[in-house]
Amino acid sequence: MSHRLYTVDDLAEFSVIIDARSPAEYALDHIPGAINCPVLDDEERRITGTTYVQVSAFEARKIGGAMVARNIARHLDERFADKPRDWRPLVYCWRGGMRSGSFVTWLRLVGWDAQQLKGGYKAFRHHVMQRLSMLCPRLQLHVLCGPTGSAKTRVLQALREQGEQVLDLEALAAHRGSVLGAVPGREQPSQKGFETQLMSALELLDPTRRVWVEAESRRIGRITVPDALLLRLRESPVVEIAATAAARLAYLLRDYAWLGDEPQALADKLGALKGLLPNETLAQWQAWALARELPPLFAALMAEHYDPQYARSQGRHLQRLTQARRVETDDLTPDGIAALARQIASLP
Numbered sequence: 001m002s003h004r005l006y007t008v009d010d011l012a013e014f015s016v017i018i019d020a021r022s023p024a025e026y027a028l029d030h031i032p033g034a035i036n037c038p039v040l041d042d043e044e045r046r047i048t049g050t051t052y053v054q055v056s057a058f059e060a061r062k063i064g065g066a067m068v069a070r071n072i073a074r075h076l077d078e079r080f081a082d083k084p085r086d087w088r089p090l091v092y093c094w095r096g097g098m099r100s101g102s103f104v105t106w107l108r109l110v111g112w113d114a115q116q117l118k119g120g121y122k123a124f125r126h127h128v129m130q131r132l133s134m135l136c137p138r139l140q141l142h143v144l145c146g147p148t149g150s151a152k153t154r155v156l157q158a159l160r161e162q163g164e165q166v167l168d169l170e171a172l173a174a175h176r177g178s179v180l181g182a183v184p185g186r187e188q189p190s191q192k193g194f195e196t197q198l199m200s201a202l203e204l205l206d207p208t209r210r211v212w213v214e215a216e217s218r219r220i221g222r223i224t225v226p227d228a229l230l231l232r233l234r235e236s237p238v239v240e241i242a243a244t245a246a247a248r249l250a251y252l253l254r255d256y257a258w259l260g261d262e263p264q265a266l267a268d269k270l271g272a273l274k275g276l277l278p279n280e281t282l283a284q285w286q287a288w289a290l291a292r293e294l295p296p297l298f299a300a301l302m303a304e305h306y307d308p309q310y311a312r313s314q315g316r317h318l319q320r321l322t323q324a325r326r327v328e329t330d331d332l333t334p335d336g337i338a339a340l341a342r343q344i345a346s347l348p
Contacts, residue, residue, distance in 0.1 A: 005118040006090060008127040014090040014115070015083075020099045021092075021121065029192035031092070031124050032200050037075045039068045039099045068099070072106045080107075088113045096120035125192065128199050135202040136228035141167075143233060144344070145215035145314055145324070146241030148178060148306035149248030149298075151255075151332045151340075152214045155241065158341035159212050165205055167213045172197045175221030178306070179272050182221065184258060194223045212344075215318060234317055238324035239344055243332055245302065251332035252298045260292045273305065 008031075011017060017034040019026050022045045026036040040048065044067045052060035080087075089107060093099035096119050107114035117123065144152045153170055160166040170176050173194055174186040182188075189197065205211055213233060218225055225233075243251075259266045267289040273282055281304065288297040314321055325347060329340050 004115075006115045007118050008124050011090065013088070015088045016090070017117075018089050018091045018103065019093075019121075020103050021094060025094070025121075028190045029125075029196050030121070032196065034092075035079075037079060037103075039071050039093075039103055040064065041071070044071075068102050072103055076106070076110070083112070085111060086113075088115075090115050090117055092117035092120045092124070094120050095122045128192075128196055131199050132195060132202070132226050133228045135199070135207075136226070136232050138207045139167075139202070139205070139229075139232055139236075140207070140210045141213050141232055141236035142210050143213055143215050143236050143238045143318060144241065145238055145318060145321070146243065147248070147302070147310040149252040149302060149332075150241040150243050151251050151337050152241060154255075154332075154334075154337045155341050155344065156212055156214060158338050159345055161338075162341055162345050164341075164345050165209050165211045167201060167205070167211050169198075169214065169216055169225065170220060172201065173220040173223040175223065177216060177220045180256060180259065180266075180269055182269075188221050188223060191223060195226060198226070198229070215314065217313060217317060235319050238318050238320050239347065240321075240324040240326050241340070242326045242328045244330045247330050247332045247336075249295070249299055249302065252302070253294055256294070256298070259289075260294050263290045263292050277305070 006013075011031070017031055019030045019034040019036045020039045021030075021036075022038050022040055022042045023036060024042045026034075026038070030036070044064070048060045048064040048067070051063055089112065091100040091103045091107070091114060096116055100116050100120060104114045104116045119126075144155060146152055153168070153176065156166045156168055160168075172189075174183050174188045176183065188194075213236075215238070216225055216230075216233065218230060267286040270282065270285050270289055273285075277285075281300075285297055285300060288294075288300075318324075327340065327343055327347075329336060331339070
């Protein structure tokens with residue numbers, strides 16, 4: 001069995017990638033496709049860490065060693081009992097130290113050609129940031145903008161269905177980038193998790209073809225868009241969707257209809273606007289939310305919050321907004337959106 005140092009560039013050589021870190025570390029971010037087989041779970045990691053600080057490194061290793069041996073034995077019994085002789089795992093932990101080293105030792109004793117990732121997750125994280133800084137400046141971005149309710153995300157999806165390349169940042173961030181933007185049933189990823197997903201998405205794009213992206217500010221919910229991508233987005237050509245107010249309101253009422261089922265949650269979300277609006281305006285909006293009266297609420301939100309915010313921010317964020325090509329529509333139904341996407345895709 002070979003025993004050399006393997007790096008992120010060698011991932012494709014292995015049958016499986018094993019993340020030996022705790023479940024909490026794995027949940028924050030991990031190498032795409034890696035399976036989590038912790039040698040210490042979250043509580044065990046806490047116990048050994050506390051022992052290390054309060055007693056000694058020797059005592060921590062003694063307690064931790066027994067835990068690690070039990071956990072590895074369990075993984076051998078439950079996860080790997082059916083693996084053939086030519087099965088080839090690559091194991092990593094935080095920085096390629098004792099956790100993955102112990103695991104590799106046991107797997108190699110069985111007879112598998114197990115290897116350790118040099119530098120561990122830390123090396124992978126460095127790789128992600130390096131790839132983002134290389135890939136982002138090469139993107140042929142074309143930016144879709146338009147005030148809230150212009151169906152930009154749905155237009156992106158329709159463009160993808162028509163064979164165009166699309167980068168859907170809000171899908172990656174699990175947030176729609178506004179005060180009502182949380183996606184029901186989906187937690188936002190960690191910042192590191194978002195950046196790993198972003199790198200994976202960019203790796204799939206053909207750099208010789210244009211890529212459609214929605215205009216975004218620096219933050220999408222609690223996720224920060226990396227500087228390299230934000231710079232590229234702000235200097236790229238712009239297409240502005242100019243939909244009528246009536247079409248936008250009808251679209252918002254369809255798209256956010258589920259908010260009518262959660263009146264208190266909607267009123268609480270609107271509370272984030274405190275200080276940005278007169279108190280009596282906010283009180284009226286929260287009263288509409290609690291009464292499930294979405295049409296007047298969304299009409300007011302558009303006119304008094306979203307549209308002024310859009311007018312203020314787009315000029316600052318998009319350097320080529322003054323040369324934007326406008327695409328007009330009065331129909332944001334599914335058929336109208338498909339037609340709008342065809343019109344945008346046909347732009348030279």
